[in-house]
Amino acid sequence: MEPTHKALPVGFRFRPTNCEIANYFLKKKALGQPMKARTVPEECHDVFSRHPRDFPGYPKEEHWYYFCRKRNNQVxxxxxxxxxxxxxxxxxxxxxxNGALVGIKRRLTLIAQEEESDNICLSDEEEAPKYNWFMDEISLPQTVADTDWVLCHIFGKTIKPIFTESE
Known part of the structure; x- marks a missing residue:
């Protein structure tokens, strides 16, 4: 299933905490319970083989949230x-x-760093932003639910240019 980009009201920002991801979104998904949230992450089962520039809303968006099945470490x-x-x-x-365990977070990073300006239409004076891309994979502990569903939060951190001091 190809993920779609949902239009949100002006000023609305979807940035749940890791606790909210595990305790509300992922737990309800794993248990098959309905979610009454205005925005619910979509499913994207090939998230581990996709570059962030292939997600809807790139380059304006810098955060994506997707449900998927737990990653198999075998390539x-x-x-x-x-x-x-x-x-x-x-x-x-x-x-x-009381600090109860509700999830397990694993951080991943993009290993295929390629030139990101190939598919972006920018004016002559604009330069494509450079990012370090990360993914937080949140899973449920078996004490909460025995499931292979995870929720992935993909985000970029802008790489600041390095200035050298000339003598």
Missing amino acids: TSNSPNLWTPIGEETNVLDPKN
Whole structure:
């Protein structure tokens, strides 16, 4: 299923916390419960083989949220993984529930860094933004639900130019 870009009201920003992702969106998805949120992340099962420039709204959007099945660490020729894990898994705790474990976060980074200005129409004086791309994969602990659903938050951090001091 190809994800679509949903138009949101002016001034609306969808940026749930990791706790909200695990406790509300992912838990309800895994248990098959209805979500009454105005914005619900869509499914995108090839998220690990897609570059952020291939997501709807690029280059204006810098954050995407998608449900998908837990990533298989084995790379196949049919669906290459462009994302690789970095760092350790961290616990997602619920501060409103005595710090109860509600999720597990794994950070990934884009390994295929290519020239991003190829498919963007910019005026002569504009330059394509440069990003370090990251993905936070939030999964539920087995104590909450035995599921392979995860919610992925893809986002870019702008790379600041390095200035050298001349003598």
